[in-house]
Amino acid sequence: MGVLNLPEGEKKFQLTRHAPAEALRFFVKHYWIVEWDLSGQPSYQQDVLPNPCVNMVVEQQKTAIFGISTVKYSHLLEGKGKVFGVKFKPGGFYPFMKSPVSKLTGQGTSTLDILGVAPQQLEDSLLQLSGTADMIGVMDALLLERLPQQDPYVTLLNDLIDHIHRHRELTAVKQLSEYAQMSIRTLQRLFNQYVGVHPKWVIQLYRLQNAAELLDYGYASPLPELAAELGYFDQSHFIRGFKAIIGITPEEYIQRRS
Secondary structure, three states, rough: OOEOOOHHHHHOEEEEEEEEOOHOOEEEEEEEEEEEEEEOOOEEEEEOOOOOOOOEOOOOOOOEEEOOOOOOEEEOOOOOOEEEEEEOOOOOOOOHHOOOHHHHHOEEHHHHHHHHOOHHHHHHHHOOOOOHHHHHHHHHHHOOOOOOOOOHHHHHHHHHHHHHOOOOOOHHHHHHHHHOOOOOHHHHHHHHHHHHOOOOHHHHHHHHHHHHHHOOOOOOHHHHHHHHHHHOOOOOHHHHHHHHHHHHHHHHHHHHHO
């Protein structure tokens, strides 16, 4: 999920992930549930790295479908609460939406506009339930009623994004186009339509996600070594990329952790 400083966050909330119904797994990566009880405690701000997935979030008075955020975003936890989320696979929301997912990038839209169900209806039917299995059943039923036809481009794009994730040495769109055996222009068009962002952004995201996770768990080598390990030509390019997505420099990120 790209939760920054997860070891600290786990002291404040519980995050669980759950599989959807079998017929939905082509489109949906998983459901996720966050629960917290900070009654009598200070509020807690959790920072989350973006990812190349659309999320449908059911939260009291905040329910929406969220496109990809191209920068780190934060969620303030206070009091007691619960959120139910649907994390679609990269490209997996396009068959439900039937128009370029880039229209959602950096913003949220009402569930009523795309799925035909009002946010309040979702909140009433999901958040009042105490059992995880019951919540999953409600969401399964909602999505199965709207189940689109499987699209082979969703499979292709997930293979390409998995390839980016697995290969740290992949640093350029040209390398990805060679692996995909398609032109850079075609690749860019598919990512824009199905995923919502440029493939270059996804490549950079996973490199920086690796960096943040290594720093979270006490990476001890100097930053120039980390930059080189992630395929950056020099430390300055690494710092600029890190700050562009995470909002602060690697040095500031380390200081905040400590």
